[in-house]
Amino acid sequence: MGDCMSLFCQDVVDAALWSDFSSDALEFEAESWSLVVDSSFCNKQDKDVIKRQDVIYELMQTELHHIQTLFIMSEVFRKGMKEELQMDHSTVDRIFPCLDELLESHKSFFYNLRERKQESREGNDGNFVINRIGDILFSAENAEKMKHIYGQFCSHHIEAVNLFKELQHNKKFQNFIKVTNSNLQARRRGIPECILLVTQRITKYPVLVERILRYTPVDLKVSEFERKQRLEEFVNKIENKTFTKMKNGHVFTKQDLKNKERVLLYEGVLLWKTATGRFKDIQALLLTDVLLFLQEKDQKYIFAAVDQKSPVISLQKLIVREVANEERGMFLISASSAGPEMYEIHTNSKEERNTWMRQIQEAVQSCPEEEGKISESDEDRRAADARAAKAQQYQEVLSIHDQQICSYLEEKLQIFAELAALCGGSDVKLETQLLVKAESGEIPQAASFLEAALKESTYSRLIRARL
Numbered sequence: 001m002g003d004c005m006s007l008f009c010q011d012v013v014d015a016a017l018w019s020d021f022s023s024d025a026l027e028f029e030a031e032s033w034s035l036v037v038d039s040s041f042c043n044k045q046d047k048d049v050i051k052r053q054d055v056i057y058e059l060m061q062t063e064l065h066h067i068q069t070l071f072i073m074s075e076v077f078r079k080g081m082k083e084e085l086q087m088d089h090s091t092v093d094r095i096f097p098c099l100d101e102l103l104e105s106h107k108s109f110f111y112n113l114r115e116r117k118q119e120s121r122e123g124n125d126g127n128f129v130i131n132r133i134g135d136i137l138f139s140a141e142n143a144e145k146m147k148h149i150y151g152q153f154c155s156h157h158i159e160a161v162n163l164f165k166e167l168q169h170n171k172k173f174q175n176f177i178k179v180t181n182s183n184l185q186a187r188r189r190g191i192p193e194c195i196l197l198v199t200q201r202i203t204k205y206p207v208l209v210e211r212i213l214r215y216t217p218v219d220l221k222v223s224e225f226e227r228k229q230r231l232e233e234f235v236n237k238i239e240n241k242t243f244t245k246m247k248n249g250h251v252f253t254k255q256d257l258k259n260k261e262r263v264l265l266y267e268g269v270l271l272w273k274t275a276t277g278r279f280k281d282i283q284a285l286l287l288t289d290v291l292l293f294l295q296e297k298d299q300k301y302i303f304a305a306v307d308q309k310s311p312v313i314s315l316q317k318l319i320v321r322e323v324a325n326e327e328r329g330m331f332l333i334s335a336s337s338a339g340p341e342m343y344e345i346h347t348n349s350k351e352e353r354n355t356w357m358r359q360i361q362e363a364v365q366s367c368p369e370e371e372g373k374i375s376e377s378d379e380d381r382r383a384a385d386a387r388a389a390k391a392q393q394y395q396e397v398l399s400i401h402d403q404q405i406c407s408y409l410e411e412k413l414q415i416f417a418e419l420a421a422l423c424g425g426s427d428v429k430l431e432t433q434l435l436v437k438a439e440s441g442e443i444p445q446a447a448s449f450l451e452a453a454l455k456e457s458t459y460s461r462l463i464r465a466r467l
Helices: 003-013 013-025 037-043 047-085 088-096 099-121 140-155 157-167 173-183 191-201 204-214 220-237 252-259 350-365 380-420 445-466
Strands: 241-243 251-253 264-273 277-288 288-297 300-303 312-314 320-323 324-334 341-346
Touching: 003 251, 013 140, 047 099, 047 191, 099 140, 140 157, 140 191, 157 220, 157 277, 191 204, 220 252, 220 264, 220 277, 241 277, 251 252, 264 324, 264 350, 277 300, 277 350, 288 324, 300 324, 324 350, 324 380, 341 380
Parallel strands: none
Antiparallel strands: 241 251, 264 277, 264 341, 277 288, 288 300, 288 312, 320 324, 324 341
């Protein structure tokens, strides 16, 4: 009897249908979208695109698993109870209410998702990016249908579980459950476990949809309106009397931000590195034609003042470069005809730095020509680029020299210490009070270098006295 029933449970599932599910399972066996597409293709995508595709892939993958659970409930448990055990159909349907409607609805939903995946393929290499999915997720007709079906199923959850417990007193039913639980297709899931999985599935959709929306680009018109509102908020907070000068001598005031041609493209808090090595918090506004730096003062904004550099940078001939060996830093190099100027700007993460660099580069490419001026020739542009590159090269050379000076001072101090020790000055107490002390936030080596200079002076006097 047991062998016959085992064979029945293995054959009860339609082979063609199970084959289709197995084929789909192979297609979604990877853990995430990032592992399905080629790594080179994945690396070309923005961070938010990757996260969004991972969530959509998770939705499709878990939807397939859910369909397999419903299929097992229908073709292994329900069919076996009706055909093998010859149980009353109304009793069986009380354990599996609305099962056919559930299976049909989820299969339709999954097939629509799978079809959208096929439509989104790029070439013949299997890479895909699903850009549009809202029409599938937010179908009013499907939503009402799902709401009704799950309402029926979940409202009978307790009744179905209690009925299952009553049937377990029947030895024939016990033997059936024992055999089906060993069926590989059933994945060792019992009827109560399957029922619970179905009731829990409906709670997963809001979470998945919220995560998809989190990484979905906002509608263009909505985004433009929000950015316009945001710019107005900044303008209203700027001190009325504050003004500054651009590199070309043009006076820039609060009123210049009210120019209708100037649109806010991107904004955020950045760190402006000063000549002394300190970092100044600034509010950066990337506009259609300029990059503007503001600083807070008495709950108002004024134009940032750092190293006598203009806080308003024209996007004309602006070059963006990474800072060597600093994944969160970038150089902004203004190569205008008024003379080159370089700014070192830092962010809180590498990803944020890359986003800012991309936003600035795109803004530079689409920046309108300066009004009343003829577009510069390729030769002039190359010359400006060369000046900017030379300025960056000088900056890097100066940095190397600074490091060498630091190294030489440390070596020199060590030599004086060894000489003092040879002359019996190991018990000499050095003056620790510094005449000049570095302020908080300045170059951290300043205090130690000054102290080292005093030590050097003490060692020199001691050595000269002993020799």
